[in-house]
Amino acid sequence: METKQNTWKATSKRNIRQLAYWTGGWVVAMAIASFGQKYFWEGNTVLTIIFIFIATLVGVGMILMNRKYINSLDEMQRKVHIEAMAISLGVGVVIGLSYSLLDQANVIGFDAEIADLVMLIGITYLIATFAGLNRYK
Amino acid sequence: MKNRIKVLRAEHNMTQAELAVAVEVSRQTINAIETGKFDPSLPLAFKISKLFDLPIETIFIDE
Structure with missing residues (x-):
């Protein structure tokens, strides 16, 4: 029983840690690709393309690690995350398109940025996950 | 489902x-x-029944 505990908990902790590393790596790679062209290699398109490519590769690694993490959860935790993902995706598509239409119709006085949508999806996912976990308490 | x-x-x-x-x-x-x-999946229900050495239907009761 002790071995089982060690194996399951150790696997869970390792997956969380690895997901954190991949997510952190992706954020750093995105930051370099985004700010590098502005502050370090202005006008060098080749370097920009290389760093965007690296950020994309790290992002793919993060996606695969997230899949591994979700699959390592137990069935109730997985249900909570799947529901949270469904809500986030729905909110992202519905609110994102409405936001874009508002921009196209010039109802809002600023441009609809993709970063706003990413933040909305992230916050929705967090809230939906906590709400889901709270429901099964 | 009760249990x-x-x-x-x-x-x-x-x-x-x-x-x-x-x-x-x-x-x-x-x-x-x-x-x-939360209702467990069939594999988890079987794991629990095996652990307690009891038939699954004596642990989980459909309402």
């Missing part, structure tokens, strides 16, 4: 955490099953 997990745990002098370890889920999942908030 007798809490009673069986008490009979076997087991905590939720110990049962969770034995069937490889989180303690929160065991708690949610006991309180009827």
Whole structure:
């Protein structure tokens, strides 16, 4: 029983840690690709393309690690995350398109940025996950 | 779906955490099953029935 505990908990902790590393790596790679062209290699398109490519590769690694993490959860935790993902995706598509239409119709006085949508999806996912976990308490 | 997990745990002098370890889920999942908030999958139900050495239908009762 002790071995089982060690194996399951150790696997869970390792997956969380690895997901954190991949997510952190992706954020750093995105930051370099985004700010590098502005502050370090202005006008060098080749370097920009290389760093965007690296950020994309790290992002793919993060996606695969997230899949591994979700699959390592137990069935109730997985249900909570799947529901949270469904809500986030729905909110992202519905609110994102409405936001874009508002921009196209010039109802809002600023441009609809993709970063706003990413933040909305992230916050929705967090809230939906906590709400889901709270429901099964 | 009702179940007798809490009673069986008490009979076997087991905590939720110990049962969770034995069937490889989180303690929160065991708690949610006991309180009827979450219905376990068939493989997990079989794991629990095997652990208590009882037929599955004597642990989980369809309402």
